Amino acid sequence: MAKELRLMKGNEAIAEAAIRAGADAYFGYPITPQSEVLEYLMGEKPYEKTGMVVLQAESEVAAINMVYGGASCGRKVMTSSSSPGISLKQEGISYMAGAELPGLILNVVRGGPGLGTIQPSQSDYNQAVKGGGHGDYKLVVLAPASVQEMYDFVEKGFELSFKYRTPTMILSDGVIGQMMEKVELSEYKPRWTHEEVVKMHPWATTGKTADRERNIITSLNLQSDVQEEHNLKLQAKYKKMEEDVMFEEVMCDDAEYLFVAFGSSARICQKAIQNAREKGIKVGLLRPITLSPFPSVIIRKYADKVKGMLSVEMNAGQMVHDIKLAVEGKTKVEYYGRMGGIIPIPSDIVKALETKLIGG
Amino acid sequence: MAELTFQDIVKEENLVYKKTSLLTDKALSYCPGCGHGTAHRILMEVIDEMGYQDKTVGVAPVGCSVLAYEFMNIDMQQAAHGRAPALGTAIKRIMPNHFVFTYQGDGDLAAIGTAETIHAINRGENILIVFINNGIYGMTGGQMAPTTLPNMKASTCPFGRDVSIMGNPLRITELIANLPGAYYVTRQAVHTPNNVRKAKKALKKAFEYQMNVKKGTCFVEIVSNCNSGWKMTPVQANKWMEDNMFPYYPLGDIKVPE
Numbered sequence: 001m002a003k004e005l006r007l008m009k010g011n012e013a014i015a016e017a018a019i020r021a022g023a024d025a026y027f028g029y030p031i032t033p034q035s036e037v038l039e040y041l042m043g044e045k046p047y048e049k050t051g052m053v054v055l056q057a058e059s060e061v062a063a064i065n066m067v068y069g070g071a072s073c074g075r076k077v078m079t080s081s082s083s084p085g086i087s088l089k090q091e092g093i094s095y096m097a098g099a100e101l102p103g104l105i106l107n108v109v110r111g112g113p114g115l116g117t118i119q120p121s122q123s124d125y126n127q128a129v130k131g132g133g134h135g136d137y138k139l140v141v142l143a144p145a146s147v148q149e150m151y152d153f154v155e156k157g158f159e160l161s162f163k164y165r166t167p168t169m170i171l172s173d174g175v176i177g178q179m180m181e182k183v184e185l186s187e188y189k190p191r192w193t194h195e196e197v198v199k200m201h202p203w204a205t206t207g208k209t210a211d212r213e214r215n216i217i218t219s220l221n222l223q224s225d226v227q228e229e230h231n232l233k234l235q236a237k238y239k240k241m242e243e244d245v246m247f248e249e250v251m252c253d254d255a256e257y258l259f260v261a262f263g264s265s266a267r268i269c270q271k272a273i274q275n276a277r278e279k280g281i282k283v284g285l286l287r288p289i290t291l292s293p294f295p296s297v298i299i300r301k302y303a304d305k306v307k308g309m310l311s312v313e314m315n316a317g318q319m320v321h322d323i324k325l326a327v328e329g330k331t332k333v334e335y336y337g338r339m340g341g342i343i344p345i346p347s348d349i350v351k352a353l354e355t356k357l358i359g360g
Numbered sequence: 361m362a363e364l365t366f367q368d369i370v371k372e373e374n375l376v377y378k379k380t381s382l383l384t385d386k387a388l389s390y391c392p393g394c395g396h397g398t399a400h401r402i403l404m405e406v407i408d409e410m411g412y413q414d415k416t417v418g419v420a421p422v423g424c425s426v427l428a429y430e431f432m433n434i435d436m437q438q439a440a441h442g443r444a445p446a447l448g449t450a451i452k453r454i455m456p457n458h459f460v461f462t463y464q465g466d467g468d469l470a471a472i473g474t475a476e477t478i479h480a481i482n483r484g485e486n487i488l489i490v491f492i493n494n495g496i497y498g499m500t501g502g503q504m505a506p507t508t509l510p511n512m513k514a515s516t517c518p519f520g521r522d523v524s525i526m527g528n529p530l531r532i533t534e535l536i537a538n539l540p541g542a543y544y545v546t547r548q549a550v551h552t553p554n555n556v557r558k559a560k561k562a563l564k565k566a567f568e569y570q571m572n573v574k575k576g577t578c579f580v581e582i583v584s585n586c587n588s589g590w591k592m593t594p595v596q597a598n599k600w601m602e603d604n605m606f607p608y609y610p611l612g613d614i615k616v617p618e
């Protein structure tokens with residue numbers, strides 16, 4: 001069968017992927033630059049086709065708690081927002097992590113703090129990767145660098161979030177959300193039936209039948225020894241997540257220097273590599289695809305081979321600290337970035353490489 | 361005739377009342393005399409009598425009844441403070457043939473969760489909201505609630521609620537009765553056998569409306585006591601409730617289906 005190709009915005013790709021992945025529900029609240037997700041879903045009326053629930057909630061707080069309610073029933077449920085709205089969702093995300101619920105959260109990041117700007121940014125890196133809400137927890141964090149990856153990471157995100165019973169965040173940005181690219185669409189997957197859910201997710205609140213004890217979804221443990229045991233279990237799970245680490249290496253074989261960048265920064269670095277190589281600088285790119293789990297092992301490996309790494313980020317330098325932790329001082333690690341919704345340009349990235357690492 | 365022994369009396373056919381199997385054997389953690397336990401019981405009795413254990417999902421709040429799932433022998437979710445109606449919305453929309461209820465205190469429902477409450481009801485979510493109004497934050501040690509009466513003392517208004525500074529008690533039930541999505545709104549109590557019977561009848565109606573009529577949210581308020589928070593004996597608390605709470609929160613139906 002011929003591949004089904006379509007020219008789409010990143011945000012639209014997310015919505016189309018949700019329908020085709022057999023998602024059970026989407027709950028959202030408008031905010032630029034991601035409102036197309038809800039708009040597209042409402043336009044497609046999946047509730048008439050697949051039975052998928054689509055609802056505009058009264059706030060991001062309500063939306064994430066709807067995700068909690070639906071996920072507790074063992075269903076594939078998702079929400080999307082941008083930075084200020086993601087801050088509001090942190091309470092619910094923490095509860096989901098504590099209650100060990102799956103679920104998908106898209107953050108199309110814009111510049112902050114506060115209301116900030118509606119222009120693209122990566123300044124929510126720390127919030128996404130270090131937890132974000134209260135308590136010791138981690139999410140699976142996927143960083144798409146193309147519209148195709150926006151599409152693909154919906155199914156991947158659900159898969160990982162059910163595998164680990166941990167919410168997955170797709171950490172995108174205004175560039176990837178708004179730009180249009182060709183997307184290869186997948187076949188429609190049917191939604192799980194109630195019977196399938198009961199079988200696959202015996203922990204879910206599907207109604208207490210005579211053959212099992214009642215199911216309780218909660219993040220509450222009043223006794224500290226029980227809570228610590230729960231924390232240890234969560235930490236062990238986060239450790240195990242490392243087996244699903246994903247990254248991409250671009251022209252790394254002969255590289256003497258490495259850009260480390262994710263999302264749209266990584267796209268710009270590809271151009272910067274071309275420019276640098278024309279000047280005779282052997283530089284490659286290591287692109288973390290999972291920001292959590294972080295590709296520390298591969299970064300550590302390159303630390304023995306290269307003369308330095310430049311973390312290129314659309315923020316004040318957040319991922320750079322994780323790179324430094326990974327290399328353990330084995331090589332020089334510097335940061336270059338822009339903030340406030342300004343996108344770095346390739347020539348400035350090369351200049352930063354020259355002044356901070358090669359000349360320095 | 362031979363004298364009746366204890367064994368002669370304790371027989372299945374003589375049983376006039378027993379604990380529903382939808383309550384677990386765990387001892388209630390509520391203070392003696394607290395209305396939460398009675399409210400739990402009648403709610404579970406209704407679900408039991410309807411034969412709906414396997415098709416019910418309940419949502420527990422944050423408040424003294426956060427542990428409702430320890431006592432109710434059904435599938436339950438515990439919500440963040442005030443968010444229960446958002447959870448209930450998703451559960452019911454995803455599993456429309458299940459019976460879905462939230463169980464919430466006055467701080468949970470009428471302060472931090474006001475937005476979730478009003479919007480779920482305004483959308484006409486086909487769920488039951490059980491609202492336990494004891495005029496105080498029981499769980500956290502008796503602080504002022506949105507429902508605390510004028511001049512009533514609480515730990516954060518130790519000289520009584522001064523409405524000129526602290527605002528007025530919120531009759532949220534009257535407010536939500538105005539929403540088109542509210543189908544059945546009633547205010548009950550559970551401190552006397554007569555009130556228990558009426559409250560149970562209201563819950564039964566709410567169950568039937570949700571499962572058979574499907575025309576919007578049912579909202580059953582139960583004006584209850586908090587003898588610990590009110591710093592009274594259970595008997596004093598019930599009397600105080602009749603004398604002070606009921607005039608401000610009068611019992612009876614507020615909105616009934618046409």
Ligand SMILES: Cc1ncc(C[n+]2csc(CCOP(=O)(O)OP(=O)(O)O)c2C)c(N)n1
Binds near residue numbers: 441465492497498
């Ligand atoms: C976000 C958040 N804020 C505050 C609290 C603390 N807290 C726990 S229960 C409660 C009040 C509960 O009062 P109410 O809903 O009236 O229930 P009651 O205990 O009286 O039945 C508060 C403020 C919390 N758990 N979470």
Ligand code: SF4
Binds near residue numbers: 393588
């Ligand atoms: S503190 Fe009040 S509401 Fe809580 S269990 Fe005791 S009497 Fe009941």
Ligand SMILES: [Mg+2]
Binds near residue numbers: 423467492493494498
């Ligand atoms: Mg209360």
